[in-house]
Amino acid sequence: MEHLSSVPPRQGLVIFLNGTSSSGKSSIAAELLPILDEPYFHMPVDTFHAMRAPVPVAPDQRDTMLHRTWRGYHRAVAGMAAAGNNVVMDHVLSAEWRLRDCLSLFVPEDVVLVGVHCPPEELERRERDRADRPAGLASLQVTQVHAHGVYDIECDTGRWDAAECARRIRDFLPGRPRPTAFERLRAAA
Numbered sequence: 001m002e003h004l005s006s007v008p009p010r011q012g013l014v015i016f017l018n019g020t021s022s023s024g025k026s027s028i029a030a031e032l033l034p035i036l037d038e039p040y041f042h043m044p045v046d047t048f049h050a051m052r053a054p055v056p057v058a059p060d061q062r063d064t065m066l067h068r069t070w071r072g073y074h075r076a077v078a079g080m081a082a083a084g085n086n087v088v089m090d091h092v093l094s095a096e097w098r099l100r101d102c103l104s105l106f107v108p109e110d111v112v113l114v115g116v117h118c119p120p121e122e123l124e125r126r127e128r129d130r131a132d133r134p135a136g137l138a139s140l141q142v143t144q145v146h147a148h149g150v151y152d153i154e155c156d157t158g159r160w161d162a163a164e165c166a167r168r169i170r171d172f173l174p175g176r177p178r179p180t181a182f183e184r185l186r187a188a189a
Helices: 025-035 045-050 059-082 096-105 120-130 137-145 162-175 181-188
Strands: 014-018 040-044 086-091 111-117 153-156
Touching: 014 025, 025 040, 025 086, 025 111, 025 162, 040 045, 040 059, 045 059, 045 086, 059 086, 059 096, 096 181, 111 162, 111 181, 153 162
Parallel strands: 014 086, 014 111, 040 086, 111 153
Antiparallel strands: none
């Protein structure tokens, strides 16, 4: 058996799905994992929120607790990639600091930033159908989520289903151009 110390270090690739709540990020990730050429971990931010104990949090502490959760999530993804694991993350960059934090943590040439878009009327329909999100949440997020304006690849889940979006992302990976969106965003910061 090969010793772990003899395994050459490598940086894992991060496929960063960014879009509003209910835009289809998790559905794309579910379609993407089985068609990729290498193993990937799906690390959605919602899973990190779901891991939290159901202990009441005082209203004046809620924002602090959420901020710590998001910071921890970013560091967990960065740690998995630094250990050589490929990651599909789905996130909502609805606050500017989240992007800045990710830019400071991730190796920019090893991030594929995917813009996941969805028409407002479809977002509203999905929120109604799911009933696990506050009505109007996605429409509140849409402006900030895509405010940075730079992506490596973009998908419109109102136009394409999750499987087609996943195929487009997979097909983009082998010839992805440089500088990456993260490289350009970090240089502009």
